Amino acid sequence: MPDPTTAPVAGEPDYDHLLRANLTRVFNERDPARRAAALDDLFVTEPVMFEPTGLVRGKAAIAAVAGRLLEQFGPAFRFVPEGQGVGHHGLGTLRWTAGPEGGPVTVTGADAAEIVDGRIARLWVLLDPPRT
Template structure:
């Protein structure tokens, strides 16, 4: 798959839904194997996370920390070109107030996420 044929919106929405909203560890790991390169890197504001298993662990810990109703919701459509894409999102309890907003910016290689920056908006 070339960069020009990558569906950036599908890829980044799948990351939100199938990785960062997925509470089942086996399903989350399978999604990460499908969506990420072999050795991905994720840049969070406070740390750098390396590897598929660590990304899965961080996503699982985040969901556990904020409880069963916490969800990430995409805002608009992901845009991208030349191997770089961005998707804005908000998160919080499913029927509650928004707790945080931000965006994921991803470097895409061969149709998969190789590097992911998690950017949080100021409260």
């Protein structure tokens, strides 16, 4: 008989799919209209993103942050998921690397997300310390 204290919670979202889609469809998307559509698909109505240097509220503000990152780092810059996104009880994480496509990795980190009704409600962007 299964141990009820370790049984998976029914109705868990697909953490890997949501967090990978966030990287691909939001933070790697250069077309503003497609990025906005992805935010509508993946995020709750009023999401909050926690960055190391500040707080970002709302889909439009998150879209603007993603667009500025892509402009700042150039046309070949990409976020690449590492491993599989995991989670339970509404909290998911996915590690990633970023840098020019085919070039050296310039930053690494992880996203942690609170998932509510199958959508990202809060997103924490966790940056690793710079490599020395």
